Amino acid sequence: MDAKGALATAFDVGELGFEPTEVAPQLHAMAMNTEDSLREYLRLFVRIPLLGRIGPLASTFDFVADAAPGVKEILGVGKLCYEVRERHYDLIVVDAEASGHIVSQIGAPKVIADLVQVGLVRDQTQWMLDILDDPMRTGVAVVTTPEEMPVTETIDLLGRLRDETGAHASAVIANRVLPAMFSRREQAVVDRLDDAMELLVDVAGPAVATVVDAARLTETRRSTGAEHLDRLRHWLESSGDVADGLPIITVPELFSRGSGPRVVSLVAQALTDELDPEPPSGVDGRG
Amino acid sequence: MVVAELDNLLASREMILVAGSGGVGKTTIAAALGVAAAQRHKGRILVITVDPARRLATALGLDEFGNTPVRIDPKAFVAAGVKVRGEVWVAMLDTKAGWDELITRHAPDDATRDAVLANPLYENITSRFVHSHEYLAMEQLHDLHATGDFDLVIVDTPPSRNALSILDAPNRMIEFFGSRLLRWLTVPYRSRLFTVASKPFYQVADRVLGSRFLQDIADFFVLFQAMEGGFVRRAKEVEALLRDPRTAFVVVTTLETAPSYEARFLARSLIERGMSLGAIVANRVLPVALATSAAAESAAGLLEHADGELADSVAARLDAPRKQVSAVLEQIATRFDDVALVAARESDRRSELADLAPALLVVPWLEGDIHDLAGLGALAGHLRDGG
Incomplete structure (x- = not known):
């Protein structure tokens, strides 16, 4: 949904459009585009025989996009719900907009239902809400990193999902988590290592101080991040129904290059390791 | 960079816009720039922020601050061991209150004002429409600058997926008032249906969205159009202020892939638009050693x-x-x-950024998060001698 070409880079496929591309066997990818979504909507539901007659869509599209509240959002979320309803896929994974926008996206059918009293769009909000609000069919996976603002925003987002939409959080994923370096006893050694620095320098050269500093810096980073994850965990445990004791799934910091198929496969492996290797029975795969 | 360069920037400009992608520490850097300015120069400095981390607000001794600037207690600086010569004020951008103020200012009469504020679509439209957060940030900057109450105004711009929307916001507002869209929205509803050329589109819109909804929208924009003069004049003033030599941009980034790519893009766009790029701040940088x-x-x-x-x-x-x-x-x-x-990757990005900006300020990764004045003072020190 948040198209900046990041998904195309992740799969290394040049460019993605509104028409799905098969990027790997049985795996299709598309980039959302509200104008194409409008075109498809009009073709499917309004059944205009000559679409050309309504004029250049792009210039009149302003109307839909800017002036009418919720309409742009519903074109995006409507397309997703349509694909779910038609069962074109077994699972649809949505790279949603940034956390500030996701609530208005998921909440669009409700906004439309409140604001629009009559008309075709209003009639279609109910089946969208049925899909979005059903925890067996729709789940929101909230992704964060172990830092102050991302954790605060995650807590804020989980609260807003509960208060402003009917959607359910299904997973909280902490990305780029640094693994622990030292046990507590080892940490005590690290803390006093300066007392033996000249012994290290004799063997490994003067730059060894930099190497030790790097370890301390990484460890401080890790423990600061762990405190933020503890804050998140504590909130999840005390939040009642909103997250219902959701565990935090962690993906380690990979220290690899920013994007591309290599990172995708490493993260996929990390997620597989974290998740239950035995798939629970009775889930229809839309989780 | 030598110390004097940041000090000179803080001394010569009247407005500094701090821009960059989300999560790079932009708000904290904006606050630290305010402290740095107050350390170096006398005068009144205002930092406007959007939705700061609550702990930062609390640390500033400001449990609640809003549209109205509040001064940070000088005693709080003394207690934190931060020496300042100037006054530091802070304010927070409040979009809803900002819109209400704009409507009140530009409405030709009380009846129009009340009708707009009471329109059922008002809140929904203003919160979504034409990048209103960005536009309001620019408006508030202009306002506070125009009062002449402050020597330097530092604005922590709203995080944006595309930072350019901030720069384009005033123009987009002007364009909106001259657009076919607004003309169509404000044509009396009945005659719209009978305009032959556009009839099919309106029929479709009518069928899909319903005439009542279209009428509500039309009502709102008819009222809104009455305020065109005021809005357009202000937007032009804001636009001029962005290009004014007294205004400078500071782009904040980390040296990770995505943020530094955005920062380079933003810096180039600023230069293309003839806006002044004062410095790039590289935040949370690992030691080059x-x-x-x-x-x-x-x-x-x-x-x-x-x-x-x-x-x-x-x-x-x-x-x-x-x-x-x-x-x-x-x-x-x-x-x-x-x-x-x-x-190693960071130093590669660092040299790319250094080529773009007149000054690259490097702030090392600091232990823990900053939520007190002492921390801001330390950060201000890094900014003043960073590079």
Whole structure:
């Protein structure tokens, strides 16, 4: 949904459009585009025989996009719900907009239902809400990193999902988590290592101080991040129904290059390791 | 960069816009720039922020602050050991209140004002429409500058997926008032249906969205159009202010892939638009020493001897179990590669950014998060001698 070409880079496929591309066997990818979504909507539901007659869509599209509240959002979320309803896929994974926008996206059918009293769009909000609000069919996976603002925003987002939409959080994923370096006893050694620095320098050269500093810096980073994850965990445990004791799934910091198929496969492996290797029975795969 | 360059920027400009992608520490840098300015120069400095982390607000001694600027208590600076010569004020951008103020200011009469504020679509439209957050940030900047109450106004611009929307916001507002869209929205509803050329589109819109909804929208924009004169004039003033030589942009980024790509894009766009790029701040940067070959060689040497005589002598010196010492040395040496790799990538990005900006201020990764004045004071120090 948040198209900046990041998904195309992740799969290394040049460019993605509104028409799905098969990027790997049985795996299709598309980039959302509200104008194409409008075109498809009009073709499917309004059944205009000559679409050309309504004029250049792009210039009149302003109307839909800017002036009418919720309409742009519903074109995006409507397309997703349509694909779910038609069962074109077994699972649809949505790279949603940034956390500030996701609530208005998921909440669009409700906004439309409140604001629009009559008309075709209003009639279609109910089946969208049925899909979005059903925890067996729709789940929101909230992704964060172990830092102050991302954790605060995650807590804020989980609260807003509960208060402003009917959607359910299904997973909280902490990305780029640094693994622990030292046990507590080892940490005590690290803390006093300066007392033996000249012994290290004799063997490994003067730059060894930099190497030790790097370890301390990484460890401080890790423990600061762990405190933020503890804050998140504590909130999840005390939040009642909103997250219902959701565990935090962690993906380690990979220290690899920013994007591309290599990172995708490493993260996929990390997620597989974290998740239950035995798939629970009775889930229809839309989780 | 020499210390004087940031000081000069803070002394010569009247407005500084702090821009960048989300999550790079933009708000904290904006606040620290305010402190840096107050450390160096006398005068009144205002930092406008959007939705600061609550702990930052609390740390500033401002449990609640809103549209109206509040001064940070000088005693709080003294208590934190931060010496300032100037006054630091802070305000927070409130979009809803900002819109209400705009409507009140531009409405030709009380009846129009009340009708707009009471329109059922008002809140929905203003919160979504034409990047209203960005536009309001610009408006508030202009306002506060126009009062003449402050020597320097620093604006922490709203995080934006595309930072350009901030720069384009005033123009987009002007364009909106001249657009076909607004003309169509405000044509009397009945006659719209009978305009032959556009009839099919309206029929479709009518069928899909319903005439009542279209009428509500039309009502709102008819009222809104009455305020065109005021809005357009203001938007032009805001636009001029963005290009004014007294205004400078500071782009904040980390040296990670995505934020630094955005920062480069933003910096180039500013230059293309004839806006003044004052400095780029590279935040949370690893020490350059990590990327040196000397450090890599030391790490390799450490690994080689981690389980040898070195472990014996260090264990004896620290009076610690040899097994733990050996494990620690091995861990330090092996984990160094990851950090060194990141540091190497960072210095590559760093030189790319340095080519773009008149000044690149490098702020090291600091322990913990900053939520007090002492922390801001330390950060201000890094900014003033960073580079």
